[in-house]
Structure formats: structure tokens, C-alpha cells
Amino acid sequence: MTQIIDGKAVSKQVRERVSLQCEELKRQGVTPGLAVIIVGEDPASQVYVRNKEKACEEVGFYSEKYALPENTTQEELNNLVKELNGRKEINGILCQLPLPKHLDDKEVINLIDPIKDVDAFHPVNVGAIMIGDYNFLPCTPAGVMELIHSTGVDVSGKKAVVIGRSNIVGKPMAMLLLHENATVEITHSKTVDLADVTSGADILVAAIGKAKFVKADMVKKGAVVIDVGMNRDENGKLCGDVDFEDVKDKCSYITPVPGGVGPMTISMLMQNTLTAAKIQNNID
Numbered sequence: 001m002t003q004i005i006d007g008k009a010v011s012k013q014v015r016e017r018v019s020l021q022c023e024e025l026k027r028q029g030v031t032p033g034l035a036v037i038i039v040g041e042d043p044a045s046q047v048y049v050r051n052k053e054k055a056c057e058e059v060g061f062y063s064e065k066y067a068l069p070e071n072t073t074q075e076e077l078n079n080l081v082k083e084l085n086g087r088k089e090i091n092g093i094l095c096q097l098p099l100p101k102h103l104d105d106k107e108v109i110n111l112i113d114p115i116k117d118v119d120a121f122h123p124v125n126v127g128a129i130m131i132g133d134y135n136f137l138p139c140t141p142a143g144v145m146e147l148i149h150s151t152g153v154d155v156s157g158k159k160a161v162v163i164g165r166s167n168i169v170g171k172p173m174a175m176l177l178l179h180e181n182a183t184v185e186i187t188h189s190k191t192v193d194l195a196d197v198t199s200g201a202d203i204l205v206a207a208i209g210k211a212k213f214v215k216a217d218m219v220k221k222g223a224v225v226i227d228v229g230m231n232r233d234e235n236g237k238l239c240g241d242v243d244f245e246d247v248k249d250k251c252s253y254i255t256p257v258p259g260g261v262g263p264m265t266i267s268m269l270m271q272n273t274l275t276a277a278k279i280q281n282n283i284d
Contacts (some may be wrong), residue, residue: 143264
């Protein structure tokens with residue numbers, strides 16, 4: 001019998017844990033602070049930023065939002081990041097991506113102080129994840145690991161396949177699975193016989209941005225299937241990279257879309273901001 005992994009329930013547990021630790025920090029005179037920068041009027045980004053503000057309020061963090069106009073210059077954006085780097089009450093800095101085309105997101109990410117980089121995109125943090133000695137994990141892959149742990153499935157010794165090789169999800173996802181002793185394979189658009197590779201996976205993570213791409217013939221019976229995708233189907237309905245109806249009876253655990261990985265990303269951002277506040281204030 002397939003079990004649906006409830007991302008909302010696991011996310012709630014993470015936020016409750018963060019909220020309790022935040023109360024403890026406040027007793028020591030520290031309130032975790034997150035600054036979110038958004039440039040332009042991208043509707044999806046606006047929604048994400050609102051949700052981040054709500055999450056900060058829920059767990060007891062201090063937050064600031066910087067909504068900059070579309071025509072903001074690189075220099076103006078860079079100067080804001082530098083200013084936030086220097087402010088003690090701001091423990092985490094997040095610049096909402098994508099930026100307008102005239103701005104260089106790499107330049108901005110490289111400017112954020114690595115100890116305030118709660119997205120874990122700075123090259124210093126990416127390198128730390130590679131060697132397994134990190135302060136922060138990218139929010140979506142970290143959320144995926146929480147969901148896998150919630151099933152009780154032991155990752156060690158399992159064959160894990162990640163579909164997608166993005167810097168934000170695919171590559172760090174593979175590293176986190178590897179750190180927990182899975183045998184990991186990353187697949188992508190140039191992979192030969194993709195279904196042959198994915199159908200051997202005990203744990204399958206789909207992160208490619210193609211609606212209902214993963215079908216039942218690509219999934220091993222009894223596998224754990226994690227769907228990171230967020231797409232619209234032919235009827236405009238929200239769906240993932242996995243064809244849920246086609247796959248659900250074949251696996252042991254599966255995440256739905258919506259309500260699976262999505263809620264976890266912001267909860268892990270809260271966890272990273274809390275960690276940043278502890279590190280910057282020398283609190284264990």
C-alpha cells in the first residue's frame with residue numbers, strides 16, 4: 001500500500017522545532033533576523049516572498065523585506081547587500097531569484113557573507129557541502145532529506161537516482177544522499193536509456209521542471225519517489241515532474257504536488273536562519 005508523504009505535516013514539525021529554539025535564543029537576548037530582497041514584479045517571486053514573511057512571523061523571527069524596482073542597478077543592489085552584511089541584527093540574507101535580466105545573480109550571491117547566506121548558494125557554502133563540513137544546506141534538498149527521513153527508510157546502502165543536475169537542487173541533492181551513504185546516480189537530458197537507470201532506484205528524486213515526465217515504467221516497485229517539480233498540466237492545474245496517478249500504486253512512498261516538497265523549502269530556510277543566528281552569536 002503506497003503511503004503519501006505529507007509535506008505540510010513534516011514542515012509543521014520543522015517550524016515547531018525552530019520556534020522552540022527561537023524562544024530559547026530570545027531568552028539569551030538574540031532574535032534571529034532575516035532580510036529578503038526582491039527586485040521587480042515577478043508574480044511567483046512575490047508569492048514566495050510573502051510566504052517567507054509569514055513563516056518568519058510564525059516562528060518568531062525578525063524580518064525585513066526590500067522590494068526594489070525593476071530598473072534597480074547592479075551597484076544599488078550590491079550596495080544593499082554590503083549594508084546588510086554589516087548589520088548585526090540581520091543573520092540571514094536572501095535575494096529572491098530570478099533577478100531581472102540586466103542584473104548578475106552570480107555577482108550578488110558572491111557578495112553575500114557566507115555566514116549569512118541562508119540559501120547556501122555562495123561558492124564557499126557549496127564547497128563545504130561537497131566535503132560534508134557545512135553550516136547550511138540548500139533549502140529544497142534539505143527539505144527532501146527531511147521528507148525521506150520521515151518515512152523511516154534508511155538511506156544507507158540504497159541506490160538513489162536524481163533526475164536533474166541544477167546547482168540549486170540536482171547537484172546538492174546528490175551530495176546529501178551520498179553523505180548518508182546512498183549509491184547515487186545523477187541523470188539529465190543527455191542520459192542514455194533514462195528509464196533503465198531510474199527504474200533501478202530505491203530512492204528517486206525528480207527535479208527537472210517537466211510536467212508529469214516520470215511514468216510508472218521509470219519507477220522500481222516499492223521505491224521512494226520524491227517530486228520536486230512545480231508545473232502546470234494541460235488543464236492549467238498544478239502538478240509535479242512525476243505523473244502521480246500513473247506512478248502512485250507502484251511505489252512505497254510518494255510526495256504529492258502540491259503539499260509535498262513545496263512547504264519544506266521555506267521551513268528549511270527558517271532552520272538555516274536559526275543556525276546562522278546561533279553561529280554569529282557563538283551559541284551552541
